[in-house]
Amino acid sequence: MTNEQLMAATAVNLWNLGISRANKLFLDATPKELEHAVAPGKNRLIYIWGHLAAVNDAMLPLMGLGPRLHPELDEVFITAPDRTAVKEFSPAEVKKMWIEINEKLSAEFAKLTPADWLKKHSAVSDEDFQKEPTRNRMAIMLSRAGHIGYHLGQAMLLKP
């Protein structure tokens, strides 16, 4: 592998680790456990799960990897704070979308060359990207891996 291929692989590992830890936590949780809030008055586990699914799904257009698979997640898990959405998704529905979204992301990541990783993401203008070339696809992936870890830290508070 070249240096740039190795760096891309090292960065993707951070993503994979986040997904694998999240899977361990969410896929094994019972519907009752998913109803627990991570701290009094704070988000329930099911909300965090759906929220991560929504934010991951939004990476597809942001990274220029295709249209969103489940934009319907946003009104329940991003726009509305927990317990306020008029609509609900069951744990089985969230699970199905979560797996589908992450499989799509993995498949797309696997196709990217180092130069692809360094292309601009869609929320930055050509002009700004000239000045700040680190606002690239790799930056989005790393930041969203960090986002998974951020909420996993909260979710882990439910462990004894």
Place this chain on the structure above:
Amino acid sequence: MTNEQLMAATAVNLWNLGISRANKLFLDATPKELEHAVAPGKNRLIYIWGHLAAVNDAMLPLMGLGPRLHPELDEVFITAPDRTAVKEFSPAEVKKMWIEINEKLSAEFAKLTPADWLKKHSAVSDEDFQKEPTRNRMAIMLSRAGHIGYHLGQAMLLKP
């Protein structure tokens, strides 16, 4: 910048973002706020701060960037769970070490070439590194940036 320089810079940005968010949270906290637990019976903010300082300090030898600056943090913030250490550090002491450690890390990161980032870390054998070349210094930095975010997610639960 070359592709590999850009990738290293993109990865270092994740670290810088984590440190900057942590600074915003911890440096502005009052001694009273630092005594709050992130959830009932869970770690106090001061413990999380000292814990992050200890783990960051340990990156120095792990990444081959020099000896530890404050190994004395470990018995209070790593070995002992919160509220059980026989010794205590004041918020001012933690702050001083936290700043010193992160400034040292930043200074060392700034000297690394892309090839340096891809050298093995000290907890992997030559033989294993041959097989898994992603067990490099960049992987440590990314994983520890994730570690900061993990605990920041918990600390942010104290915000209204």
